[in-house]
Amino acid sequence: MAVERVDAARNRQAILRAAEKLLALHGPERISLDLVAATAGVGKGTVFRRFGSRTGLFQELLAERAARIGDAIAGGPPPLGPGAPPAERLLGFLDELAKLAAKNIALIAAHEQACAADKHQDPTYRRWHEHLTGLIDQLRPGGDAEFLAHMLLASFDGELVRQITGHGGVNRLRAAVRDLATTILPAARVG
Template sequence: MSTPMTWGTPQPERADAARNRQLLLASARELLAEVGADCLTMDRLAEHSGLGKGTVFRRFGTRAGIFQALLDDSERTLQQEVLSGPPPLGPGAPPVDRLVAYGQARIRFLAEHHAVARATFDGRQPAGKRRPLSEIHIRVLLRELDLPGADLDVLAGQLASALDGPLLLRLFAAPESDGPALGGPASGGPGPTTRYEAGWRDLVERICGPASPPAG
């Protein structure tokens, strides 16, 4: 049985700060739909939301901070599915099955939100920023397995990094350039999402042993 875990709760906010945060996130999503990620700026967000530039800068710090906040907000749904959703992503499945399900869900999440995820890289932080909650969840599942001699802290970090690498974001951002080597329309093979989901399963099974056969 999987060990219960918590992914943390948001820090308490004043009522006005919470309203401003929700207004800014909603305004940022509207701008994404209207003008795209490349044209979403701090100034434009302030104008669109009706809030002052100082409020926007205090909330996000940098333009990349806007996208990080959007990504974090969207990720809460995935976190809830991990904590209390149906197995194998949620509790109740063998740890290998949960590892496979989590990695594949995260790959799909990055594919769905690739434009926002790419925009979190502002040149002042390493590409492929570590996601501590992913690493914690993976470490909890690894500890339930019998992996003699494995350094579980290092292994959890390596597996978490495999789910957040800039290569994934590059592939998802430009499927038309996949070409024969990467699958997709040019080769008649599966696209990068399908291949990376299969690759994640293969990686986990080579380390941890076989998972249950895929449904269907």
């Protein structure tokens, strides 16, 4: 794997921070790569070479936010990491997604808009779906784990997250998603 040049890494961070800032100020609808480049202090070509499109930019920004969760799943302590029972891992993962979604509502909405045609092929979505599918398969052998994983991930739709957290915050979102999980997967109930 090639090591990223220092200036390329600096530009990448500047572009991601500019996109973040613009999402917070204007929402996803009014963000163009021209505006991101100007805000980051880089040329439009730099943004295009690095990310290719708005979709690529939002995918990378979400992947950056999701990296901590991925690291915890792969080798962190329970309940996310290996070693915890599948029910605890599933609920812990959903709790983390609720926190991520509540903190990044504008990004989630932008990502959904940019990836609408191919949402289920997005690398971050695929990793989350694969993880949930594996856990669900352990909790409900013979069930349609793939479908149930999609249903749980649909709980993190940007507009739905905005509505739920607007009237109850992240705790309401977390509780609602846990309730859904334990309703469709009774084996996911924990203590």
